[in-house]
Amino acid sequence: MAECPTLTTERLVLRPFRVDDLDHLHAIMTTPEVRASLHLPAEFSMDGAWRAMLSLSGLWALRDLGQWAIEERGSGRFVGRAGLHWRPEDDWPGVEVGWMLDPAAWGLGYATEAGQRAVRYGFDQLAQDALYSLILPENTRSQAVAERLGFTPYEERVLAHFPSQAHMVWRLGRAD
Template identity: 45%
Template sequence: MLETERLILRPLAGADFDDYAAMLADPDVTSGLAETVGTSPSDAWHSLATFIGHHQIRGYSHWAVIEKETGKFAGRAGPWSPHGFPGLGVGWCLSREHWGKGYATEAGRAALAYCFSALDAEEVISLILPSNRRSAAVAERIGHRYLRDEEYHGQTVHVYGQRRQNRDS
């Protein structure tokens, strides 16, 4: 479990299903995702199971983002590297009511630091749909830069990323 100024980042769990399904029921949320997911409860169940299973397989995954002030589920964010992903990624997805508060940037910075320290990453990337300006802005705020385009899940995505700073400098 990690803690930032305004957020708790803790493992996703089956008990998050109702909140998770409510988040993904909003097409404004799902349309931004590079890994296509539908808006039905069944789609949400499979998505949640994938993030929980990713933790079983890799030892890390997106965390549930919890707003400290209210205890509310705000979304998910964290490190991510499923089969076929071109590197170690960090990602973010918030329910619509939690956009515009800086939570994705706050969680994204914590995820990035986790990748460089706990996971000893040399480089961390994020795959972002060209139309997703909000996500690109989060990437830039955490210090990522546009690197290249790649094909991923049948669509062109922008790859943003950054390398670890020299620890001796």
């Protein structure tokens, strides 16, 4: 059973979630930009943010992987989350790399910087042969992050947990 490690990059601290992140996480998840990208309901509640945080944190205990809370090194400001994800359904391709930032912190390269560290963790610590990212076709900003990290489109797939629309499965092999 792994604990979420604290990692640093040039401009960011990737650390475990804390209870006092909840208000910030909820504020980010209720911005119109993030709600639209993640198809969250207009009335997305504090309870929804709390459950999201529990599930992101709980993966570390259950699967030895998960996402990190992202803090700016300079200011200590909570700017979002990024890291690794996994679901138990048969159609889930493997270990996923994902990201979500406060729109106030878009356009700074933070998702790419955190994503790079998560990719390294997936290959070095988790010994994965390939990593995946599941992105809706309309989410061009997320696709751009995946491309900057070296992922390439692999196949379109309708996932059991999100049946309304096909996701593109992006893939990055260890050798790539």
